[in-house]
Amino acid sequence: MTDPLDRFSAALAGEYDGQVALPQVTRMRLAEGLTRRRTRRSGWRLILAIPLLTLLGGTALAATGRLPRSLASLAPLMQWLEGDGAPSGHSPTSVPRLARQTPPDATPSEQPAPAASSSPPSAQQKTNVRSLADLAEIEVPVVSHAPQSHSVSSHSASSHSMSSRSRATPAQATAARPPRTEPGLATYAAAQRAQFRSADYATAIRLYEDYLGDAPGGAFVAEARYNRSLCLIRLGRITEARPALDAFASGEFGDYRKLEARHLLRATEK
Amino acid sequence: MDLDLPLPQLSGEECTPGEDLVLRLRQGEVSAVTEAYDLHHVAVRRFALRLLGDEGHAEDMVQEVFLALPSVIATFRGESTLRTFLVSVAVHRCRHHVRGSMRRRAHLAAAEAQGVVPIGSPCADPEQEVTRKQLAAVLTQALDALSLEHRVAFVLCEVEQRTSREAAQMVGTRESTMRTRLHFAKKKLRAWLGARGHL
Numbered sequence: 007m008t009d010p011l012d013r014f015s016a017a018l019a020g021e022y023d024g025q026v027a028l029p030q031v032t033r034m035r036l037a038e039g040l041t042r043r044r045t046r047r048s049g050w051r052l053i054l055a056i057p058l059l060t061l062l063g064g065t066a067l068a069a070t071g072r073l074p075r076s077l078a079s080l081a082p083l084m085q086w087l088e089g090d091g092a093p094s095g096h097s098p099t100s101v102p103r104l105a106r107q108t109p110p111d112a113t114p115s116e117q118p119a120p121a122a123s124s125s126p127p128s129a130q131q132k133t134n135v136r137s138l139a140d141l142a143e144i145e146v147p148v149v150s151h152a153p154q155s156h157s158v159s160s161h162s163a164s165s166h167s168m169s170s171r172s173r174a175t176p177a178q179a180t181a182a183r184p185p186r187t188e189p190g191l192a193t194y195a196a197a198q199r200a201q202f203r204s205a206d207y208a209t210a211i212r213l214y215e216d217y218l219g220d221a222p223g224g225a226f227v228a229e230a231r232y233n234r235s236l237c238l239i240r241l242g243r244i245t246e247a248r249p250a251l252d253a254f255a256s257g258e259f260g261d262y263r264k265l266e267a268r269h270l271l272r273a274t275e276k
Numbered sequence: 277m278d279l280d281l282p283l284p285q286l287s288g289e290e291c292t293p294g295e296d297l298v299l300r301l302r303q304g305e306v307s308a309v310t311e312a313y314d315l316h317h318v319a320v321r322r323f324a325l326r327l328l329g330d331e332g333h334a335e336d337m338v339q340e341v342f343l344a345l346p347s348v349i350a351t352f353r354g355e356s357t358l359r360t361f362l363v364s365v366a367v368h369r370c371r372h373h374v375r376g377s378m379r380r381r382a383h384l385a386a387a388e389a390q391g392v393v394p395i396g397s398p399c400a401d402p403e404q405e406v407t408r409k410q411l412a413a414v415l416t417q418a419l420d421a422l423s424l425e426h427r428v429a430f431v432l433c434e435v436e437q438r439t440s441r442e443a444a445q446m447v448g449t450r451e452s453t454m455r456t457r458l459h460f461a462k463k464k465l466r467a468w469l470g471a472r473g474h475l
Contacts, residue, residue, distance in 0.1 A: 022325030
């Protein structure tokens with residue numbers, strides 16, 4: 007016996023075969039919806055990522071004892087944001103540190119690339135080195151850890167540094183500062199002076215290597231290695247600099263100078 | 277039955293979907309979603325129309341299914357076709373569309389009763405097509421009298437001609453439960469149609 011419902015079911019099936027609507031319109035709405043959703047999601051990710059990264063970064067810095075130093079390095083930025091006067095010609099994140107560490111007669115844009123101590127690079131290489139040097143000059147590391155007797159202690163530099171340090175509480179600063187008896191600190195400070203004040207990159211490289219030899223587990227090993235690679239670039243010794251930068255770019259030191267190293271590596275490939 | 281439960285695992289029929297497309301869907305590629313839409317929108321829309329009896333809501337449902345695809349594709353393990361999987365996604369997301377389409381029909385019926393909207397525009401379709409449309413409209417109205425579970429069971433098994441096993445897998449219930457639902461759905465429909473002189 008035929009079920010009387012069957013003809014109703016067949017009628018419904020025949021009536022709606024899925025071809026009668028407007029598939030292209032729905033397709034367009036779908037694509038629009040997907041794009042909107044993606045944009046919204048990435049916006050939320052960004053909003054969530056900022057406090058999360060701040061928290062993680064702060065925790066990591068506190069754990070490694072670098073929080074006071076990092077806070078101090080932010081002080082010029084905060085001053086700039088508060089309207090104390092914007093540094094001219096550079097981004098607010100890079101300039102305060104440069105102003106503190108680079109001598110007045112050796113600004114990145116004006117300072118010529120020094121001649122190599124060993125073999126002089128070719129003309130093409132020199133051009134590359136010049137642009138790379140400009141690039142490398144931006145990546146000046148923080149030197150506020152150096153002991154006061156050996157630190158970059160010119161009045162112009164130290165006054166800025168001291169004002170930055172005063173933002174961190176004395177207890178924090180004392181706790182975070184490495185013991186002054188740490189071996190090789192004087193060498194490290196001398197290397198920094200050679201690099202940032204005298205622009206004597208060959209000496210700086212030698213001193214950084216001395217420091218790395220004296221204190222293989224020292225507090226500034228990463229900084230020393232990175233600075234050394236910058237000095238190598240300044241001297242046009244790209245092939246030597248690349249393996250050193252590779253270590254940073256591959257994340258051997260976590261996120262420390264990772265992006266900068268990648269950027270420099272890309273630049274050296276050109 | 278909670279139709280918003282996680283999607284069930286499905287077992288095979290037809291052909292397995294391209295692994296590449298599934299992989300790209302899992303990576304959230306927009307182009308993969310539109311590609312899946314191009315391949316399977318007819319099947320999903322057909323089910324949506326038959327279940328809802330309303331083109332507007334059916335289109336919304338189709339859009340919702342494909343919009344949800346990047347997030348639900350993680351539950352797809354290739355044990356069924358992507359098409360069947362998409363219809364099961366539609367099953368799990370149909371609740372508010374069914375309600376919406378029912379409300380719309382109720383408003384239209386009220387408007388027709390008051391003479392605001394003409395009952396049917398004169399059309400040049402052959403008589404057979406008119407009859408089919410009338411039967412489909414009556415059945416859609418009758419489906420509104422069913423619970424969502426019974427409605428889904430009837431559309432999947434009787435209108436879409438799927439086996440009770442397959443329908444049970446799509447809904448995420450036992451085959452025996454699906455058969456019971458289908459039985460009661462048909463019983464209620466017969467009663468509804470009989471009471472209105474359609475049988």
